[in-house]
Amino acid sequence: MLESHNLGWLIILIIIVIISVILHELAHGVMAYWLGDHTAKDAGRLSFNPLKHIDPYMSILVPVILYMLRAPVFGGAKPVPVNYNHLKWHEWGMALVALAGPFTNFLIAFLAFLIGHFTGALDTEGGYNPTLLFVFYETIVVNLGFMIFNLLPIPPLDGSRVLYAISPNIVREFLNKIEQYGVIIVYILILLFGEAFSGIMVGSINSILQFFYNLV
Numbered sequence: 294m295l296e297s298h299n300l301g302w303l304i305i306l307i308i309i310v311i312i313s314v315i316l317h318e319l320a321h322g323v324m325a326y327w328l329g330d331h332t333a334k335d336a337g338r339l340s341f342n343p344l345k346h347i348d349p350y351m352s353i354l355v356p357v358i359l360y361m362l363r364a365p366v367f368g369g370a371k372p373v374p375v376n377y378n379h380l381k382w383h384e385w386g387m388a389l390v391a392l393a394g395p396f397t398n399f400l401i402a403f404l405a406f407l408i409g410h411f412t413g414a415l416d417t418e419g420g421y422n423p424t425l426l427f428v429f430y431e432t433i434v435v436n437l438g439f440m441i442f443n444l445l446p447i448p449p450l451d452g453s454r455v456l457y458a459i460s461p462n463i464v465r466e467f468l469n470k471i472e473q474y475g476v477i478i479v480y481i482l483i484l485l486f487g488e489a490f491s492g493i494m495v496g497s498i499n500s501i502l503q504f505f506y507n508l509v
Contacts, residue, residue, distance in 0.1 A: 391454030
């Protein structure tokens with residue numbers, strides 16, 4: 294059983310994950326709306342209501358398990374419905390809708406970094422508050438993890454929509470064929486190459502954090 298201190302941090306982590314996935318999916322829906330598709334709005338997905346977005350497995354169980362295994366935290370939510378035919382610029386519009394989610398996670402991470410850095414919440418020197426440090430650090434790491442994971446070019450992840458927009462027809466046909474198996478493919482790759490994948494995630498997150506520090 295988790296100690297009360299660790300249980301409290303786990304609850305904080307779940308809250309961070311839920312807020313992050315809600316804003317990620319909202320960004321998809323809002324971008325689609327701006328580009329002419331009202332499908333997400335009509336489905337009630339342009340909402341801050343967690344129940345509209347949360348997938349119990351990908352939004353809570355997977356991130357919690359990864360956290361307890363001390364692996365990079367990532368996950369997802371219920372995909373926002375988008376009608377490709379209603380979007381301006383079609384495949385390029387779909388690419389913009391896809392990028393809106395990871396970009397939102399990047400902005401959340403950067404904002405949390407700026408606030409944490411300039412308030413001293415991310416300072417690990419004497420007198421720091423461990424709970425505040427946890428909140429800001431996990432907000433940064435979780436959102437960068439979501440961004441990197443969702444940018445993988447495997448359907449139905451966001452990176453595949455960008456790849457689709459810039460690819461020739463033969464690649465597009467292949468992406469369409471594996472779409473229904475995409476999540477399974479991602480899980481298999483993580484199971485088979487989990488250590489290497491974890492290393493790439495950690496390295497990417499650390500590189501972005503270093504970029505943040507270089508900016509300030």
